[in-house]
Amino acid sequence: MLYSTAYLEKRLADLQEKLRSEGLRITPQRRAILRALVMEQGHPTAEELHRSLLPEYPTMSLATVYKTITMLKHLGEVLELEFSRDNRFDGHNPRPHPHLICQGCGRILDPDVPGLAEMIDTLKESTGFSVTTHRLDFYGLCPDCKSNNKKDG
Amino acid sequence: MLYSTAYLEKRLADLQEKLRSEGLRITPQRRAILRALVMEQGHPTAEELHRSLLPEYPTMSLATVYKTITMLKHLGEVLELEFSRDNRFDGHNPRPHPHLICQGCGRILDPDVPGLAEMIDTLKESTGFSVTTHRLDFYGLCPDCKSNNKKDG
DNA sequence: TTATGTGCAAACAGTTTGCACATAA
């Protein structure tokens, strides 16, 4: 997940433009939440976003974070990863895509999975379903956590 | 998901034997919950299980349903599908496997996904992760709901 | 100026837990 600063600034500007074009107001809170969602590498929870914003915006409420994320989901600009506790949000790539989750450090990567589109086509053919979206999470240990485990064990 | 009655009865007997061998008590409630989990086609929620048991076991509490499911998860005999609301449980195949979920009728199928093992091997190689488990859900419309949609539209 | 957004606190829903009572072994 290595986006250039220029790329991230462009994404942020595009998001603001989208709000504007939808007639939605651009408040300091929304600007801050957009920025945090875009700049934050990784897939933060609502709590994490809120916590990271509090120092600079001491009156920022968690409810506003949730409301803004909900708005962005409806605009199709944020992907929500639902876990049974602590959902996480992807403000970079709002289209469904596979995730690779390290059970050691919690890191979430967006790996390339070659052949996925073909797999879904096959699935459609064999089942008669129309497959419109998906949620694909692979769990394991990242290289770092694998070697740490060996040291500890 | 078309298991024969004989197969389901065997699964039920195996589960009871597992409890016995672990020194866990076989109470009427547990017997009933095991039976419901095994016989219920599909992937019921805790509430659905509880509701289906209430007529025959009017004093059955939702807490006991949860506690029994938790026990079965620890024994590795039930797979929990976590959604942000209303988790669902698979008492047939407790190993992680792909699901195909109809957004029309809520039906959940366990499709064959050829090439999945190879895909995971490739993922391991390209990322250096050890991939130990996964959660793979494909969403769409089943053939029935597709044609109903056409009629309604 | 006024429709929209914010922040607080309360509500909500699914799940878990503490504890007195019941019961399988």
Next chain:
DNA sequence: TTATGTGCAAACTGTTTGCACATAA
């Protein structure tokens, strides 16, 4: 007989909502 399980109600946690006040446009 007694360690384990049950059922109730309360607690918990992440998320949503209602409403008075604030503010972007």
